[in-house]
Amino acid sequence: MTAITPIDANDVVTRKDGNLVSDMGGEKVMMSISSGKYYNLGSTGGRIWELIAEERTLNDLIETLASEYDIQAEQCREQVVAFLEHLSREGLIHISRGV
C-alpha cells in the first residue's frame, strides 16, 4: 500500500479529472471512470470537491470553509486533512508539496 505523507498547510490540492459527479439530495455522488468505483462525498465533502476544482493550498481551503461553516479552523483542518488523505489514497486528487 502506498504511504501518504501528511498534508501541510502550504501544500496545493486540486482534484483530478475523469470523474462523473452528480448532486443527489444535497450530497455529491461520483463515479471514477478509470476504476468504476462509486463514491458519496456527502454535503461538506461535495463543497470541498467544488473548491478544489482549482488549485488551492490547504490553508486557503480551511479559511474558506471556516468562513462558510460554523466550525473552528483547527477542528476543520483536522477533519479536512483526514478527508483529503482518503481522497488521495483513492487517487482522486493531486497534492503538490508547498514551499
Next chain:
Amino acid sequence: MQNEKKEWQAPVLEVLV
C-alpha cells in the same frame, strides 16, 4: 450584517456497486 454560517458536518468519503 453577517451571513448565517452553514452547519458543519465532518466530511467523509464513502466508497460505494
